[in-house]
Amino acid sequence: MLSGPFGVGKRTLAKLLCLSLFCLEAQAAPCGNCKACKRLDSETHPNLHVIRLNPGEKSIKIDQVREMLSQLKRYPLEQNRRAVILEDFDYFTPPAQNALLKAIEEPDEATVFVLTAVNEKAVLPTILSRCRLQRMPAWPDDVLEAFLTDKGLPAQTARDLITLASGSPGTALMLVDDEDFWQLKSKADSALSGLAELSGLPAASDLLKDYRQDASQLLDYLESRAHVVFSAASSQTHDPEEWLTASRKHREMLESIFAARRLRASNVTWQGITDHLLLNILEEQHSCHW
Ligand SMILES: [Zn+2]
Known part of the structure; x- marks a missing residue:
């Protein structure tokens, strides 16, 4: 087996x-x-x-x-x-x-x-x-990267895929051809980068409004993005205080995503769920770039 x-x-x-x-x-x-x-x-x-x-x-x-x-x-x-x-x-x-x-x-x-x-x-x-x-364990990043570049993928695409595929070449190859996924990623990235101020919330909320049917995929993406941000932040710092801050933000982000998943099972509208999630993320914006 x-x-x-x-x-x-x-x-x-x-x-x-x-x-x-x-x-x-x-x-x-x-x-x-x-x-x-x-x-x-x-x-x-x-x-x-x-x-x-x-x-x-x-x-x-x-x-x-x-x-x-x-x-x-x-x-x-x-x-x-x-x-x-x-x-x-x-x-x-x-x-x-x-x-x-x-x-x-x-x-x-x-x-x-x-x-x-x-x-x-x-x-x-x-x-x-x-x-x-x-x-059979998940593949280490460097092995997966070599595999993907061997397949002819551009280096940046390979790196993007590594952060999303959780060590699974099958997932990475599936995502390459999934245009819907890249569109979702681009909209979610835009929504988060537009969240510098409270005034950016309506536009961010608007970007996510069509993902009610694909909520699981969107939340999975946000979760993998949170891991990536944390691993980048934690590898760049040797300061225990900074590391603890990044770790706390990581945990809070995961908790917000978990709350959004739980709310999906309730009567809360999709817009209500995304606004709640975006507000939580906005609160974390000041000292860390999600
Ligand atoms: Zn043979």
Whole structure:
């Protein structure tokens, strides 16, 4: 089982493990170019089974597992290996997970199961105890930056993405192409930079008024921005007093964002929520540039 945050490379590694099992180039496996590698990569290899969460569905049900298990039983076991990739295992319902217990505990010699999950707590202990667990951590900033510049992204874009992606190359690559996100970021940045005076509040509030539907994404962005500002402020100072001030402001910013999230569940209008949040931020403006 490969576990770790979203976008950290679990699916890629699961596939690489399978490529290395099936690759026809024994000396250079996984080569990525042979017939087996190509068919695995496109998930058309007859000896590969993949179950993952379908778009729009909330869980993976026992029927999907039974269907896969009966397919494994049906087709003849040749000397070739078989691989079963069970992605999003934290979305398998408990009955679906239970249905796999025996197969995972005593797989036939030719079959390999690779599971992936973000949330280990949603995996039954009986499954976890039968797996060899490999945790995949968030990527360090310098490794992620090298990865993104290797992909041809401009250095500034790469740095922007690093601060937003929380060590997840998958998230970074998803954000690159998300025009809505960059628009949201630009409006949120403008709203905050226009907040130097109380008189700037109406214009800032106006910039955020259309984000009621995307409130979660907006608040997530503000939260990551708060972390960035704090980490910049705290790395630039050696003065304990200044560090404490930055730390207090960071905490207050996070508390304001938390309050905004909580208010969303109440009857307060979106404008009421953003005005409350902006006022809180305005109060902090004098000694720290959020
Ligand atoms: Zn190959």
